[in-house]
Amino acid sequence: MDIEEVMLETEEAMEKTVEYLVHEFAALRTGKASPALVENIDVHVHSYGSNSKLKQLAMITTPEARLVVIQPFDPSTTSDIERALRESKLGINPNSDGRVIRLPIPELSEERRKDMVKIARSIAEDARVRVRGVRREAMEKIKAAQKTSAITEDDQKLYEKDVQKLTDGSITKIDQVLEKKEAEIMTV
Secondary structure, three states, X not given: OOHHHHHHHHHHHHHHHHHHHHHHHHOOOOOOOOHXXXXXXXXXXXXXXXXXXXXXXEEEEEEEOOEEEEEEOOHHHHHHHHHHHHHXXXXXXXXXXXXXXXXXXXXXXXXXXXXXXXXXXXXXXXXXXXXXXHHHHHHHHHHHHHHOOOXXXXXXXXXXXXXXXXXXXXXXXXXXXXXXXXXXXXXO
8 A cells, every 4th residue: 555545544534533523522412402413313204114314304493592493394204203302312302293393402400511521521532542543553554664665764754753743633633622512511
């Protein structure tokens, strides 16, 4: 494998890890209404006989700070959407009038906020571990390239420094995203 390809794959894998972290944090409830809380919930639609993401089945809006409103495109899917919301890990009971589903977002208690911060830190640590795993793989490929004389020993050191810079940058981004999420969770 070409060493430039290794570097490109390493950078892409680290960027995807940070993007995944941002995506995971979007679904972490903070006490504020957000379409991201529910848009990726899988809904089994009996009339279609398949699973779909909620965002494909309904329009999701937040008309108030503590309310998510879900308007199914097909009214026959309303009960399937309600069931999926009840079974999700959100822990919020949906209210429906048959056409529109309302999700009132309760205020988070101080204890629940602290639990959410712990969850956020755990998700961020998983992302850091993933980044370090990508770094380890890249370092192994660089060493293998040097052993097969595809690159010189000096080049090896330069590439290893570049991989470390990518790693440090990704870890910094993860820490910044975590800090922002913690502040969001703890803000009343």
